[in-house]
Amino acid sequence: MAITPTLAPLPDDAVDTLVLGRRIRHLRTARGLTLDELGAAIGRAASQVSMIENGHREPKLSLLSQIAAALGVPVAELLREEAPSRRSALEVELERAQRGPLFASLAMPTVKVGKSLPTDALEALVRLQAEVQRLLTEKAATPEEARRANAELRATMRAQDNYFPELEEHARRLLGAVEHPGGPLSQRGTADIAAHLGFTLHYVHDLPHSTRSVTDLANRRIYLPHGLTSSSDPRSALLQAIASFVLGHAEPRDYGDFLRQRVETNYLAAALMLPEAGAAELMREAKAERRLSVEDLRDAYAVPYETAAHRFTNLATRHLDVPVHFMKVHESGTLHKAYENDGVRFPSDPLGAIEGQPVCKNWTARIVFAIPDRFSPYYQYTDTPTGTFWCTSRVQGSSEGDFSVSVGVPFQHVRWFRGRETTERAVSRCPDPTCCRQAPTELADRWADRAWPSARPHASTLAALPTGAFPGVDTTEVYEFLDRHAPQG
Known part of the structure; x- marks a missing residue:
């Protein structure tokens, strides 16, 4: 099966010399130029051009302008982020892997990535590298790694008094966009936020068992369970799905990233159900009268007790x-x-x-x-x-x-x-x-x-954490679900 690698993003101000070099080589060969001919056009030796094309050297802007002029394209064409072809993308992925820490730690000899390397061999090497990386990540996804990540996240929350101003600002903007009058956010108000973001809501009976909701980003649909238990808040799952979209969450890189995303979605959902301005004012008045109570916050905003308790910790120290x-x-x-x-x-x-x-x-x-x-x-x-x-x-x-x-x-x-x-x-x-x-x-x-008691251990006592982009989620089940429900045509 053929694969098309997705190149990891670089910092905004960084130039990917590997992709740049492949773009220059692709344009040079498309125009029938040799290394010597391009070198002569820009006043450089063929060896220097080869260094640039192989990603070993980043040309200055002045030299880049000369190369672009010689190839008859604007500089922006050379600086595009995507590789010029699937073959080039595979070459870049293998080159990047061979220069990375994984290959260095394995002390493996490098493979020359050139025309003589067959595409099927190139695909096999790229896939092998990805599989080794996956196995190493899976090996690291142990209960110890999860506990360490959780401890680090809790330290971050403590340092900020469990208050995240950027998430509060997201909530203010969303509520302002639907002209929320203040006070409790109704279920209709929650649906209005989804509509403002361009999503339609679909309540289904066959939602994958490992999910609370599924978002179809291609068709802007959010799927939610048709039935809710008596302890469920019908707004919660929808607001968490909205929060993940608004915050631009991508597939978690590791368990720490997964935990951070979960905290952020829960926080933003609560900030929408209990807007900061009104909730903080209610709490300030209650403090002045010496009657602070999580129950009063719960009742004022019609939320579950746990949601009110969480929100209380967000605002109590700051306000x-x-x-x-x-x-x-x-x-x-x-x-x-x-x-x-x-x-x-x-x-x-x-x-x-x-x-x-x-x-x-x-x-x-x-x-x-x-x-x-x-x-x-x-x-x-x-x-x-x-x-x-x-x-x-x-x-x-x-x-x-x-x-x-x-x-x-x-x-x-x-x-x-x-x-x-x-x-x-x-x-x-x-x-x-x-x-x-x-x-x-x-x-x-x-x-x-x-006495000899027989313990009832949790199934996860000795097991590694669930692997995959979203721990605990059956992605095959999710994709099959989306196939069934995606609009036809």
């Missing part, structure tokens, strides 16, 4: 000067995702990653699962080795089980919040194992040699 932390914890006690800039210490592994780590049983996020009242918020103070924190928490259901969603602040900032009068208090000594992970001595003595 209220209140440091916060956020946690989403599975009913099994493991940390699903979290954010902090207030000094709370989450459990972490040696790589600094927190996902999948067991949360102290005395923290609000764990105790809330035992509270029979699932409709009222639960508040608690927790004394920890890094200080006392107040937290509010709720439990929500999902197809993967129950999760608690919690927002907390250091003790000195609790005076601004509803629920500060709670008398619930706990002490956590974690990571000291005697806090809640180590069984009491009497209990351990009675059962240590008489």
Whole structure:
């Protein structure tokens, strides 16, 4: 099967000498000129022209102008980014690979890329290089690599107080374009944003199981599930699809890029549902009256509690000067995702990653699962080795089980919040194992040699992360879906 390589983009101000050289060679041979003849026309030796054509030398603009004049084309024609032919594109790809770090690390002899190299051999070498690169990337896509990428992303979010002004500006422009009056964004308003961007919406019953939505960029269609679960917000999947388009997301280069894109789409979707100006003003008024509440933000904008909690962390530090932390914890006690800039210490592994780590049983996020009242918020103070924190928490259901969603602040900032009068208090000594992970001595003595539990490990415990451009997505299924639904003719 023939392949057409896609050349990696270069910085805006860089000249791709390999493509430039191939364009010059292509035009020279098309005009029947030899190296000596072109060299004579520009006052250079044939060897110098050959160096340029092989991408080993970048000519100055004055020399480039002479070459263009000799070939009878404008300079812009030489500087076009695409290779002049498929064969040239393959040559450039192989040359670039041989000059890259992968070939250097393998200590392989280089292949002379010239006319004598058959096209089928050239294709085979380019494909072999791509496959080796893919295998190396797949090998690197381990749980360790994912945890490291997650830790780095969380550090970036902390450094910015989880506030991204460029994403807020995108939200303002989109809302302004559809003349959103402020307040909650209706489902109709969400559809208006899609229409403003030139998309039509199509609700289907056969959406690929591994996706929340599918965007057909060629025909400007967004496909969404026909049915939604009771816990789903009908705006969320559409806004995330819109966000990816607006932000110009391309296929993720690695797992870190995938995680960054996910954070950006979630952030922009929330910024559209809870516009900064109105939400920040509501929060400022609530702080002035000492009645800050995630529930009030949720109710004012008609969004799920988790969305309101996320948005609260975006705006609290920037607009209220209140440091916060956020946690989403599975009913099994493991940390699903979290954010902090207030000094709370989450459990972490040696790589600094927190996902999948067991949360102290005395923290609000764990105790809330035992509270029979699932409709009222639960508040608690927790004394920890890094200080006392107040937290509010709720439990929500999902197809993967129950999760608690919690927002907390250091003790000195609790005076601004509803629920500060709670008398619930706990002490956590974690990571000291005697806090809640180590069984009491009497209990351990009675059962240590008489018990053998069978663990229920997650399927991904030992597996590498899903590979592919979009981890976890079956691209074949997606492409078949698009084929079925694409407009005919």
